[in-house]
Amino acid sequence: MTFWIELVATGLITGGIYALVALGLNLQYGLMRVMNISHGEFLMLGAYLTWLAHTVFGFDPVAFLPVVAILLFILGLAVYRLCFQRIVRTSPSVEVIEARSLLIGFGLMYLVQNAAYLAWGADMRGYSYLSDPVQIAGARFAGNSLLAFGFAMVASLAMLALLRWTMLGKAVRAMMQSPAGAQLVGIDTRVLHPAVFGLGLALAGVAGALLSMLYEITPGMGEPYTVTALIVITLGGLGSAAGCLAGGLLLGLVEAFGMHFTSPSLKMLLSYGVFIGVLLARPKGLFAR
Amino acid sequence: MSAELRRILVLLVAASTALATLPWLASDFMLSLALTCLLYVGLAVSWSMFSGATNYLSLATSAFFGIGAYVTAWGYESLPYAVVVLLGGLVAAAFAALVGAAVLHLRGAYFAVLTFGLGELVRHAITYAEKTYAKTVGRVIADPPESIDVYLTVLLLAFLAVAVCAMVRASRFGLALAGIGADEERAQTLGVNTRRTKILAFALAAFFAGALGAAMAVRWTYIEPASVFNPFIGFQTVLIAMIGGAQTLIGPIASAVIFSVMTEMLRLQFPYAYLIALGVLLILLVLYLPGGMASLFRRAWKPNA
Numbered sequence: 145m146t147f148w149i150e151l152v153a154t155g156l157i158t159g160g161i162y163a164l165v166a167l168g169l170n171l172q173y174g175l176m177r178v179m180n181i182s183h184g185e186f187l188m189l190g191a192y193l194t195w196l197a198h199t200v201f202g203f204d205p206v207a208f209l210p211v212v213a214i215l216l217f218i219l220g221l222a223v224y225r226l227c228f229q230r231i232v233r234t235s236p237s238v239e240v241i242e243a244r245s246l247l248i249g250f251g252l253m254y255l256v257q258n259a260a261y262l263a264w265g266a267d268m269r270g271y272s273y274l275s276d277p278v279q280i281a282g283a284r285f286a287g288n289s290l291l292a293f294g295f296a297m298v299a300s301l302a303m304l305a306l307l308r309w310t311m312l313g314k315a316v317r318a319m320m321q322s323p324a325g326a327q328l329v330g331i332d333t334r335v336l337h338p339a340v341f342g343l344g345l346a347l348a349g350v351a352g353a354l355l356s357m358l359y360e361i362t363p364g365m366g367e368p369y370t371v372t373a374l375i376v377i378t379l380g381g382l383g384s385a386a387g388c389l390a391g392g393l394l395l396g397l398v399e400a401f402g403m404h405f406t407s408p409s410l411k412m413l414l415s416y417g418v419f420i421g422v423l424l425a426r427p428k429g430l431f432a433r
Numbered sequence: 434m435s436a437e438l439r440r441i442l443v444l445l446v447a448a449s450t451a452l453a454t455l456p457w458l459a460s461d462f463m464l465s466l467a468l469t470c471l472l473y474v475g476l477a478v479s480w481s482m483f484s485g486a487t488n489y490l491s492l493a494t495s496a497f498f499g500i501g502a503y504v505t506a507w508g509y510e511s512l513p514y515a516v517v518v519l520l521g522g523l524v525a526a527a528f529a530a531l532v533g534a535a536v537l538h539l540r541g542a543y544f545a546v547l548t549f550g551l552g553e554l555v556r557h558a559i560t561y562a563e564k565t566y567a568k569t570v571g572r573v574i575a576d577p578p579e580s581i582d583v584y585l586t587v588l589l590l591a592f593l594a595v596a597v598c599a600m601v602r603a604s605r606f607g608l609a610l611a612g613i614g615a616d617e618e619r620a621q622t623l624g625v626n627t628r629r630t631k632i633l634a635f636a637l638a639a640f641f642a643g644a645l646g647a648a649m650a651v652r653w654t655y656i657e658p659a660s661v662f663n664p665f666i667g668f669q670t671v672l673i674a675m676i677g678g679a680q681t682l683i684g685p686i687a688s689a690v691i692f693s694v695m696t697e698m699l700r701l702q703f704p705y706a707y708l709i710a711l712g713v714l715l716i717l718l719v720l721y722l723p724g725g726m727a728s729l730f731r732r733a734w735k736p737n738a
Contacts, residue, residue, distance in 0.1 A: 179542040181549075230720050242541040243490055247675065247719045250668065254712030258705040371553070374546045409564070412557040416550055423543065424535060 150285075151400055157289045159396020160296035163389045164351040165369050166376035167303055168344035174320050174383025175340050177241045178228050181249030183373060184366025185256035186345045190216055190352030191361045192264060198271050205273055205357050209295065209350055216349030220342030227252065232337060253367075260363035270360035292354040299350055300389050303343075307385055316340060320383050368412075375419040381429025390431065438603045441682070442596060449592040456581045468584055468652075470693040472645055475591040476666070477673040477685035479641035482598045483634045484671075485679030486610035489540070493532075493548035495667030496555050497525040497639040501646025502653075502661035503559060506572040509651065514578045518586060518647045525643020530636040537631045540617075556662035563658075571657030578651055586648045594641045599682055601634075610634055669696070672711065676718055678725025688726060 169183045190212050197203040197211070227248050235241045278287050307313035315336055318326040327333065351369075355361070376395055380387030395418065402414040422430065455467055476494060484491045501521030508517045536547050563569055577583075601607040609630045612620035621627050650656055673692050678684030699707045722728065 173542070179546075181546075227716055227720070239488075239541050243488065243545075244719050244723065246490060246542060246545050247671075248716050250671075251712040251715035251719070254668070254708050255716070256712075258708040258712070262705040262709070371546075371550055378543075407561075409557070409561050412553060413561070416554045419550070420535070420547070423539060423547065427539070427543075 151404055152397065153285060155397035155400030156393055157285075157293040157396070158399060159393035160293045160300070161351055161354060161392075162369075162372055162376050162395055163300050163392025164296045164347055164354075166373040166380070166388050166392055167300055167385060168347035168351075169370075169373045170377045170380070170383065170385065170388045171303075171316070171340050171347075172344040173377065175316060176228075176232050176337050177238045178232065178245040178341070179242055179249060180228075180252075180341075180344070181246055181370055182252035182256060182366075183249075183344070183348055184368070184370035185253050185260075186216060186219070186366070187348040187352035187355070187369050188260060188361070188363060188366035189219075189256065190349030191356035191365065192260065192269075192352075192363075193349070194353040194356045195269050195271060195361060198273070205271075205353065206291070206295075209353055212349045212353045213346040217342040217346040220345035221338050223252070223345070224338045224341040228341065229337070257363055257366070264363065266362065266364075268360040268362055270356070273357045286358075288357045292358055295354055296351065299347065303347065304385050304389065312336075312339070372415060375415055378419060378422050378427075379430050381431055384429065384431070387429055387431045391429070394430075435603055438599060441599045445592060445596055445599070449588060452588055453585060456584055461580075464580065464584060466694065466697055468587055469697060470690045471584075471587045471591040472649060473670065473673055473689035473693050474686050475587070475594040475641055475645050476670040477677065477689045478591075478598050478682070479594045479638045480670050481674040481677075481679040481681075481685050482594075482601055483610070483638040485674060485681075485685075486602075486607065486614050487631060487634065488614040489537070489631070489635075490545040490671075491548045491635070491638070492545055492667055492671065493529070493551045493639070494642050494670045495662055495664050496548075496552040497529060497642035498646035498649075498666050499552065499555060499559075499658070499662035500525045500528055501643035501648075502650035502656060504643070505647045505650035506574070506656040509574055514582065514586070514651070518590075518644050521647025521650075522640040522644030525646070526636040526640035528643075529639030530632055533632040533635040537628065537635065552662050552664060552667060556658045559662075560658045571655055574651050574654050574656065577654060580652075583648060583651060587645065590641060590644050590648060595682070595686065597637070597641075601637075602682060606630065606633075672715055674725075676714070676725055678727030680724070681727040684725050684727035 165183070165187060169180060172178050172180055193212050193215065194205050194208055197208045198205050203211075228245060231241055231244045231248065235244060273288055278285050278290060305313075307316060315326065315331045318329070319331060319333070319336060323333075352366075355365075359365075372395070376388060376391045378391075379395060380389070380391030395415065398418055399411055399414055403411055406414070452467070452471075456464060459467070476498070480491065480494055483489065501518075501524070504521035504524050505517050508520060512520070532548075532551065536544060539547065560570070563572075601610070609620065609625045609627075612623070612625055613627055613631065617627055646661065650661065653660065669692070673688045674685045676692070677686070677688030696707070718725070
């Protein structure tokens, strides 16, 4: 019994982080059709910032979370302004925006990843933080993974609340439903697009900061998370924040159980199996009506 | 056969014949540089034959290339080099047809992302299969063919890729592909079997990537999944074709030569800085010159077009 609780918890903890990573990407894609394939690289930046702050300047990683979020938000504004604003405004159709933003994402991926290699080298970096086990209901968990799960959930739910109850959230949802209609009632894309792009990167940065508490980090760590985020978005449905959360947790569970029953080296194959299966059977997402 | 196509083919045969004498004239370094150029000419031209025409952004080149390389790894001991290369192309084409049948109804980002993951998927599958059944991580190619044979094989493949691409562009099949790229529903309404056309073109492009992978694999002597499924090969191919102008024939050829020379010169000396520069270049290009280098010349020739 204890074993099963631990397995489910492992799945949920991974899934919580997946949901957080995917949420940012989903917002960006849902709102402006920008497919930012370099999302994982910004996750990696968040992880390295936290590692630097903790090991060099002695900051507490948890207390540093808001700083990472703010820094990545500002970086997001700059990246949007420099790279994506022009294609969103000048492309003739959404398909062209998708294709061009994808290519720009590839450019950013090579830029950011190799800049990180240049700055910090290819070595694994890490620090130990709250790694003592905690007993809950007879099952043992590492303290840091519970903490990461808690923060991932808080950040995801805060995002959902923001979308549901604030003016900004209403504007974002209106824009997703009907871009022209939203602009007619006075919602300004010039404010909303950069803000949402920045928010997406901030979420990725927070996810990276949380991951740096759990695992060792390398400049190449982001790429698999980008792919996972895309799978989660497919599971949950494009533009659906709640679907994203459910999809992330579900994928975490599928991976945990799948790896237990087969072999850990099949993790990627499992995720892709899910991805291709969903794309073929329910291309609009598992929860679409 | 139109006059323009005949002119292109004659030029191509002349250029290839001239290049075929290179092994007896040039130094080893020049020969290896020419080999890289030809490899990327073949990859970029076959990529743009499908993706440039249809606007389906395929990132699966490294998957096809790796599959071809693994056909060599498995078959080279028992089969002659030429057969292995042909087989590598055929296996990659069959794989592409299978995958294409499943996912080619997806457009835009989904297709790109799925093909992006394909390389990783095949790499993990082969790593797992080799570890479980063959108890090995990599394979050694014993007794590789002469470098002249490798060069001439790759030259022949690059020649075929360009010739096939030129012929496709001049045919009804090529028009159907371009029609799909312009407006898929309209093409369908006008009687194009879009599904069959896309799968066929996707498989044809994969054949060349696979055959080139099989031909180049013998150069490594030691083959392991991490090196033959290197995403850099796929990325470089897309970059070359896009920068040259994926809708044209000459664009990818010219930029393949430029980039291969640059890569050989700079990548070993400044590995990270070179990739950063490539990334910046790609971003600038998409922002300010979405039609590629070839669109510069077209604009210069026809100012009002």
